[in-house]
Amino acid sequence: xxxxxxxxxLGETFNSTLALSTDSIKSFATxxxxxxxxxxxxxYAAHSRFGGLIASGTQPTAHFMALLATHFSTxxxxxxxxxxxxxxxxxxxxxxxxxxxxVRDAQWKPSLKGDLTFLEGSVVNQRGELVLTGTSTILVMPxxxxxxxxxxxxxxx
Numbered sequence: 277x278x279x280x281x282x283x284x285x286l287g288e289t290f291n292s293t294l295a296l297s298t299d300s301i302k303s304f305a306t307x308x309x310x311x312x313x314x315x316x317x318x319x320y321a322a323h324s325r326f327g328g329l330i331a332s333g334t335q336p337t338a339h340f341m342a343l344l345a346t347h348f349s350t351x352x353x354x355x356x357x358x359x360x361x362x363x364x365x366x367x368x369x370x371x372x373x374x375x376x377x378x379v380r381d382a383q384w385k386p387s388l389k390g391d392l393t394f395l396e397g398s399v400v401n402q403r404g405e406l407v408l409t410g411t412s413t414i415l416v417m418p419x420x421x422x423x424x425x426x427x428x429x430x431x432x433x
Contacts, residue, residue, distance in 0.1 A: 281382035281391040283352050283416045290347045291376040294339050296331055298369045305332045331367040336375075336399055336408050343375050344395070344414055353390075353417040361410040365401075372402040382416070390417030 298318070305315035310332040313320040321329040341359060348354035367373065377397040385392045393416050399408040 278383040278385055278392075280384060281393070282384045283391045283418055284348075284379050284382045284393050286379055286382060288379040289376065290343070291374055292339075292343055292346075294336075294373045294375060296335070296367060296369060296371050296373065298329055301329055301331045301335065301369050304335045304338075308332060308334050308338075310334060326366050326368065329369040331369075331371075333363045336367050336373060337361055337363070339373070340375055340397060340399055340408060340410060341412075343377060343397075344412060347377070348414070348416050351419065353419055355390075355415040355417070356412065357415060358413040359410060360412075361408060363408055365405055365407045367401065367407050371407075373399050373407065374401075375399050377412075380411075385415075388415055388417075390415045 302316050305312070312332065314324055314326065314330050315321075315332050316329075318329055321327075340361065341356065344356065345354050375397070376399070377395050380394045380396050382391045382393040384390075393414050395412045395414065397410050397412070398406060401407055
């Protein structure tokens with residue numbers, strides 16, 4: 277049996293911004309072992325169709341996904357289950373990204389002891405260009421209260 281969400285709020289939105297320097301692009305690509313010269317070699321990238329250094333697709337994707345954990349962990353225990361991400365446009369060095377998510381739907385799942393939560397999100401650059409879209413399904417469980425016994429019937433918020 278499922279019911280109304282107990283942890284998340286339907287329609288809830290949240291966002292963050294991310295400024296990408298040349299050094300952050302090179303460092304991140306190195307960290308994830310993406311050795312494509314478009315992420316490391318300024319001269320090579322300058323002569324490419326992009327006209328300069330671009331971020332590895334894993335960089336905006338990682339920040340996009342991480343915002344879910346960062347946001348929900350402030351009041352609950354989130355667990356990522358599924359992500360569908362589409363890269364729409366290259367992210368260039370010195371871009372500032374706005375990462376946004378919205379809770380589209382959620383339902384309490386007693387068997388999982390949390391809200392099965394469905395979200396949709398996007399990332400736009402400082403010019404308002406869409407660079408990434410995605411959807412996610414996550415489980416958001418109440419934080420355990422060390423001073424009270426577990427109660428799956430009450431609203432933890």
